[in-house]
Amino acid sequence: MKMITEDIRLLEGMKEDDNSSFKAVYEKYSKVLFIYAHNIIKDKVICEDIIQEVFISLWAKRKTSNISSLKPYLFQAVKFQIFNHFRNNKFSTEDLTRLNIIDVSMNVSDQIEYSELNQIIRDQVAKLPKRCRHIFVLSRYDHKSNKEIAEELEISVQAVKNQISKALAFLRNNLQLEEAVIISLILLH
Structure with missing residues (x-):
């Protein structure tokens, strides 16, 4: 505070x-x-x-x-x-190699489209199970480390990592190819 x-x-x-x-x-x-x-x-x-x-x-x-x-x-x-x-x-x-992106065109022209994509991501994040969503939000939106999240929620760091992996897999599976590529850029931590 x-x-x-x-x-x-x-x-x-x-x-x-x-x-x-x-x-x-x-x-x-x-x-x-x-x-x-x-x-x-x-x-x-x-x-x-x-x-x-x-x-x-x-x-x-x-x-x-x-x-x-x-x-x-x-x-x-x-x-x-x-x-x-x-x-x-x-x-x-x-x-490209580091991000595992091969020949994908990101044709996004301005901040409005970025905001729309961000809303798509937030909509998908809202569909995550409650605990998974909470951990994901703490990590990606509140920028807390896995250790900070684990201490705050009184769980293991490995449990935090597992929930974040689960969330990222869900998002990749539920977004179109271009959106999935861009989400990997936006949500890298």
Whole structure:
């Protein structure tokens, strides 16, 4: 709860053009966001650009955005930038191999389509069994580690991994091919 309160204070400071609040947000989240992006895109320069874009956008929208939870917002923004990176065909053969994508065209043109796809994913996630869905949401949307989830729910880390695997298999089986490819990009952790 302390973290959420601190984030709210920092967001309010940014709305009042407080550069030190922005710097504090950057220092708090930039490294973890970079690591997250780098786990998907193994190119340091591209990941640095993605993180820079996310923070430029955060500052540019500081007075108009209604961010209720900063950490999930920032992770979602990074996911969107990664999505744009792949959509714009700036991926290497290594990226394709690592993601097990062979000759699949992602013809998604704008954020509206991304939002629609995200809604499709959320609809499918809602169909998961209650416990599986809860664990999946904690992992992929709240960005909690398997260990954090296991401690919170008082279960083993292996049980968390099993539920996440079960959820991903369900989503892959219930989405069209292009959606399944894109979900693997969006939900990689």
